[in-house]
Amino acid sequence: MTDTAQNGAPGRIVLVTGGNRGIGRAIAEAFIAQGDRVAVTTRNGGAPDGALDVRCDITDAAQVDAAFTTIEAELGPVEVLVANAGITKDTLLLRMSDEDWSSVIDTNLTGSYRLVRRAAKGMLKLRRGRIVLVSSVVGLLGSAGQVNYAASKSGLVGMARSIARELGSRSITANVVAPGFVETDMTEVLSDEQRAAIKTQVPLGRYARPEEVAGAVTWLASEQAAYVTGAVIPVDGGLGMGH
Template sequence: MTDTTTTAQTTTAKTGRTVLVTGGNRGIGYAIAEQFVAQGHRVAVTSRSGEGPSGTLTVRAEMTDAASIDAAFTEVEAALGPVEVVVANAGITRDTLLMRMSDDDFTSVIDTNLTGAFRVVKRASKGMLKARFGRIVLVSSVVGLLGSAGQVNYAASKSGLIGLARSVTRELGARGITANVVAPGFIETDMTAELPEAQQAAYKASIPAARFASATEVAKVITWISGDDAGYISGAVIPVDGGLGMGH
């Protein structure tokens, strides 16, 4: 007798899922999109400028504009089918010390990083509820757990993603939808490569793993938490930080 569950899982693995990665035109988002493509999924990325990696559909979207996000989803759905996996990765920084931080410095970061993720998740949930399946991944930061001088706005936005994911889990968990947070630490990027060697060494000295992560290492955690094998994990915060944020 054929195991229908195994057959269904095999079919899913062959056909892949429709994935949307926000901010997928560079950095971690680009690596995430690449990893999903490599695993055989249908992948779209949002971008304000630039393009996603080869094999992806790039759509324009502004995280501060719900209508723009809705239009992006509509475009992806028409081309690739209903979004089954969404990775809310798009974000901005406006770093400065508290006493110098303007209201706009604070609210613009919150509106893009936190409220933007809310807009994306809300729009994605419509199709997920119909399908009774969904994977929501919110890309936070070790800073959201540890805090960081000069990043009151950014840390607050990244911390807020945890409450968002856990509340979504309680609301939608019975519908086959999971919502998790991945919190990267220091990542090898063009920005970190430009830091003076002494500063890089100082940062690495604070990390038990004594090195920065590659963007691919973060991406592989995200593709795993988005897969069928992680269907009973929801509301979790998964650090990818070399041990930097232990205990937080």
């Protein structure tokens, strides 16, 4: 896929879900900086400057279809999909309710499936595309109190690798980025003691910046990564080595 933005022509059409804050916002801003035309789905607004803000609850298939229809009308067919939107409902297994389980799975895993299924229609017609699913080191390592979250993020690996095999002949790649602990609103709520304990587990001894995750995503969407598919790229400071 040619990145036409580098040649002065309009860039690619990129969709980033959950792009109003944290990792998603950094990813959207990185694509905008490259000259790509970026749409961002949010539930309550707040997309970065330069992005098309599309309201969408990814647990609702009709809203997902409507979001793509809006993007296609405003910008064109989606060439790069970054499925980033996700939630957590952490609690120990024996305290976890069916709703705690199903809501996380429906958003993080099934929501990504809905997005990929809809995006693939346009990509197949274009005979090109980039799909990047944002997972987590927790999906590879596991984490006490996060059975639902870990299952949802682990499932993205199998999804991406199946898509890579199914759609590869049409020059569509599917890859996973697995961030570790990142400086976002979600980690800011941790106590100083918790943050310090986590850092001792990370070989690089620090949290990631959202921009570092965005760098891996934009690379996977670039021409330089055209022969990379079905891969899991960790951005975790070495926390998940060997997994």
